Amino acid sequence: MAGKKILLEHIDVPGINTYEVYRKMGGYRSVEKAIKSMSPDDVVEEVKKSGLRGRGGAGFPTGMKWSFLAKPEGRPRYLVCNADESEPGTFKDRYLMEKIPHALIEGMITSSYALGANTSYIYIRGEYFYVLRILEKAIAEAYANGFLGKNILGSGYDLDLYVHPGAGAYICGEETALLESLEGKRGNPRIKPPFPAVAGLYACPTVVNNVETIAAVAPIVNMGGDEYAKIGVGRSTGTKLISAGGHLNRPGVYEIELGVPVEEFIYSDEYCGGIKNGKKLKAVVAGGSSVPILPANLILKTANNEQRLMSYESLADGGFVSGTMLGSGGFIAFDEDSCIVRNTWNFARFYHHESCGQCSPCREGTGWMEKILHRLEYGHGKMSDIDLLVDVSKKIEGNTICPLGDAAAWPVASAIRHFRDEFEWHVNEPKLCLERNYGISQKHEVVM
Amino acid sequence: MADKIKVTIDGQHIEVEPGTTILNAARQIGGESVPPAMCYYSKLKGSGGKCRTCLVKVSKGSEKDPRPMPKLVASCQTQVMDGMEVENMTSPEVLEARKGVVEMLLINHPLDCPVCDQAGECDLQNLAYEHGAAGTRYEFERRKFNKINIGDKIQLHMTRCILCYRCVYTADQITDGRVHGILNRGDKAEISTYIAQAIDNDFSGNVIDVCPVGALTDKTFRFKNRVWFTKPVDAHRDCENPKCSGKVVLWYKGEEVLRVTGRKDQYGEVESFICNTCRFDKKKTNDWVIEGPRQIEDTSVISSNHYEMEHMLPVVEKDPELMEQNQKMFHKKIQ
Ligand SMILES: Cc1cc2nc3c(=O)[nH]c(=O)nc-3n(C[C@H](O)[C@H](O)[C@H](O)COP(=O)(O)O)c2cc1C
Numbered sequence A: 001m002a003g004k005k006i007l008l009e010h011i012d013v014p015g016i017n018t019y020e021v022y023r024k025m026g027g028y029r030s031v032e033k034a035i036k037s038m039s040p041d042d043v044v045e046e047v048k049k050s051g052l053r054g055r056g057g058a059g060f061p062t063g064m065k066w067s068f069l070a071k072p073e074g075r076p077r078y079l080v081c082n083a084d085e086s087e088p089g090t091f092k093d094r095y096l097m098e099k100i101p102h103a104l105i106e107g108m109i110t111s112s113y114a115l116g117a118n119t120s121y122i123y124i125r126g127e128y129f130y131v132l133r134i135l136e137k138a139i140a141e142a143y144a145n146g147f148l149g150k151n152i153l154g155s156g157y158d159l160d161l162y163v164h165p166g167a168g169a170y171i172c173g174e175e176t177a178l179l180e181s182l183e184g185k186r187g188n189p190r191i192k193p194p195f196p197a198v199a200g201l202y203a204c205p206t207v208v209n210n211v212e213t214i215a216a217v218a219p220i221v222n223m224g225g226d227e228y229a230k231i232g233v234g235r236s237t238g239t240k241l242i243s244a245g246g247h248l249n250r251p252g253v254y255e256i257e258l259g260v261p262v263e264e265f266i267y268s269d270e271y272c273g274g275i276k277n278g279k280k281l282k283a284v285v286a287g288g289s290s291v292p293i294l295p296a297n298l299i300l301k302t303a304n305n306e307q308r309l310m311s312y313e314s315l316a317d318g319g320f321v322s323g324t325m326l327g328s329g330g331f332i333a334f335d336e337d338s339c340i341v342r343n344t345w346n347f348a349r350f351y352h353h354e355s356c357g358q359c360s361p362c363r364e365g366t367g368w369m370e371k372i373l374h375r376l377e378y379g380h381g382k383m384s385d386i387d388l389l390v391d392v393s394k395k396i397e398g399n400t401i402c403p404l405g406d407a408a409a410w411p412v413a414s415a416i417r418h419f420r421d422e423f424e425w426h427v428n429e430p431k432l433c434l435e436r437n438y439g440i441s442q443k444h445e446v447v448m
Numbered sequence B: 001m002a003d004k005i006k007v008t009i010d011g012q013h014i015e016v017e018p019g020t021t022i023l024n025a026a027r028q029i030g031g032e033s034v035p036p037a038m039c040y041y042s043k044l045k046g047s048g049g050k051c052r053t054c055l056v057k058v059s060k061g062s063e064k065d066p067r068p069m070p071k072l073v074a075s076c077q078t079q080v081m082d083g084m085e086v087e088n089m090t091s092p093e094v095l096e097a098r099k100g101v102v103e104m105l106l107i108n109h110p111l112d113c114p115v116c117d118q119a120g121e122c123d124l125q126n127l128a129y130e131h132g133a134a135g136t137r138y139e140f141e142r143r144k145f146n147k148i149n150i151g152d153k154i155q156l157h158m159t160r161c162i163l164c165y166r167c168v169y170t171a172d173q174i175t176d177g178r179v180h181g182i183l184n185r186g187d188k189a190e191i192s193t194y195i196a197q198a199i200d201n202d203f204s205g206n207v208i209d210v211c212p213v214g215a216l217t218d219k220t221f222r223f224k225n226r227v228w229f230t231k232p233v234d235a236h237r238d239c240e241n242p243k244c245s246g247k248v249v250l251w252y253k254g255e256e257v258l259r260v261t262g263r264k265d266q267y268g269e270v271e272s273f274i275c276n277t278c279r280f281d282k283k284k285t286n287d288w289v290i291e292g293p294r295q296i297e298d299t300s301v302i303s304s305n306h307y308e309m310e311h312m313l314p315v316v317e318k319d320p321e322l323m324e325q326n327q328k329m330f331h332k333k334i335q
């Protein structure tokens, strides 16, 4: 059944960004079905049955998350959509919101109904301001057609939906930093517990879900949770949007049925069409910059020589020794000429730049790693730098308030785990490295 | 009252109130097993969780759910559960992680202790001494900021700051009209008074006392002396400001009061906050009722020669009762 499209089924229909066309193609059916014939708990039950897992990175079962939502008397509950999408390599939410904005709006309404939220927010990455405009237009259309506002479809259920732009910080994608930012504060992640399900936005019970997670709720309600659970493989049910980038013949956003072999995803013409310019594959970052990088042999096959699949379980097979994570689905391919050290430095630079600075290991360690990697990349590194990097990454990992610390540590640790020889080569043959990476042979001065 | 909760820290048992954090339970036990805390401050709501020096290992979650916690946890944030077992100094993993945190706190620190007013009463110095490594592995230029005056009495030396956020919470909770926060992100983050706007209110001076390092210092004391050459005396006055306790420590050099601070306990926390009038303007002996020489931890450099009998402080020497107190402390110390 490979090639099944659910979220992007109508992507090529002209005018699908408008209410009329979206509706004509069957849009907003889930709202009608849920509000007219289901109780909120029924909807939660369907989502549970569907096996849907969070598409924002951690892969937490959505139905379970929803059932944790506290329901104290007399306090509002909120649904907040995480559209901050800033993970390097990930651009699927933008594509979906830009092309089919109503898919998200519909999901927001159906999900808000399920959770008993009367006010919901979409927190969107600041740089996606033009997408915010698209969403606001779609929201206005939904209000005009009675799907938002007071007494939706005559049911007595009220919902207001707002879009709120961030101000350019990756950390505001971490759900509690997002809530702080939405409240108008500095976007520092909160210390947990309490979790948002108990005390989230304005200290009220809150669910935060990724754009794609929320959009998937509409088809789940339409087809029923059991039907959805049949798509995919094992506990990786449904379809997933993959942002494919790097040295691929056909980069772009693909909707895959979970369980497609990685090899097929990279090489088949239905998907990425192989590596650019006929080169060989060297490595893959399979789930956005935060997940461990894997060399070609380990991304195509697991350590047990089984075919690696695009699924939560298969990508994680082997743990961090020989596996990785599906993450947010930011799939970055590197060809044989790419420099792993240079790429690791690039990622490290990103995390250094994006650390909020609250906790000492992340604030100081990210900068330290970046500086060491910079020195290695520009031919001033020492052999001891490699183990130092591993040690610094270990001092950060697991010791911080939010997972950004881990996200900074994993790419560095995994790059050295799998490509130590290339780091050593940078120390032993700095000239050759500079020549390969930059086409220059003289050592140039490192500006720190 | 709810039943007390049993918890074991480094093999020592204690019963505490429900809702107590591991750190506070450890403080009730006292001694070696108390994790160091650079950002938590019991009097400041929301403080803690940031510096990560107080990380401990929970080897048994509770009687009901004995599974260990998967990661080290911040003891200042984690509440005890009945039957919980915690490892602090007995866990090599904790000591290693803490060493890492100390190293992180130091890589960008200027290490300018010889010219820093905080030296001798600096939590970072103590932390590095007790939990740090001997050398540094950091070979890059350290972060630098310009000094900023926060009003005419307080100086911010951001280069020394460890971003514990204590002063931010103080500005938020103790002083009126918050004009103090954090600008920028990551290792570029800095304490700001919103474009160097002066904090001007009755309680701003408390940010000096809560700062664990020499990032916020008293300009009226700057470079006047090293703290270990001054002698602290407990004193109080009937302060006009209803929010001020009027309970202070006067730091003397001879006849002169060089500075006035709140009274800090063994964890570096003031017993109560004091107003700026007491702190900056009352520097004459006759402004105060002297209670007696301040009890200082023996391990502190300040305690050396503190109670010596030969060069007694003039204010102490004048009063037979205070002299007697001094004598007792002196004997206790030399025992
Ligand atoms: C540093 C950091 C950045 C994150 N950025 C995003 C993001 O841009 N979008 C997103 O959906 N989740 C992001 N997450 C994950 C969220 O914290 C949260 O787990 C997610 O929004 C939950 O939604 P889901 O269960 O639908 O995946 C980020 C997490 C971290 C630690």
Ligand code: SF4
Pocket (backbone or CB within 6 Å): A171, A188, A189, A354, A355, A356, A357, A358, A359, A360, A362, A363, A400, A401, A402, A403, A404, A405
């Ligand atoms: S891990 Fe990094 S980004 Fe997360 S709270 Fe700590 S300093 Fe901020």
Ligand code: SF4
Pocket (backbone or CB within 6 Å): B160, B161, B162, B163, B164, B165, B166, B167, B168, B191, B207, B210, B211, B212, B213, B215, B216
């Ligand atoms: S100035 Fe002092 S109190 Fe304020 S954050 Fe820095 S170290 Fe903490």
Ligand code: FES
Pocket (backbone or CB within 6 Å): B036, B037, B038, B039, B040, B048, B049, B050, B051, B052, B053, B054, B055, B074, B075, B076, B077
């Ligand atoms: S004292 Fe607990 S993290 Fe700082």
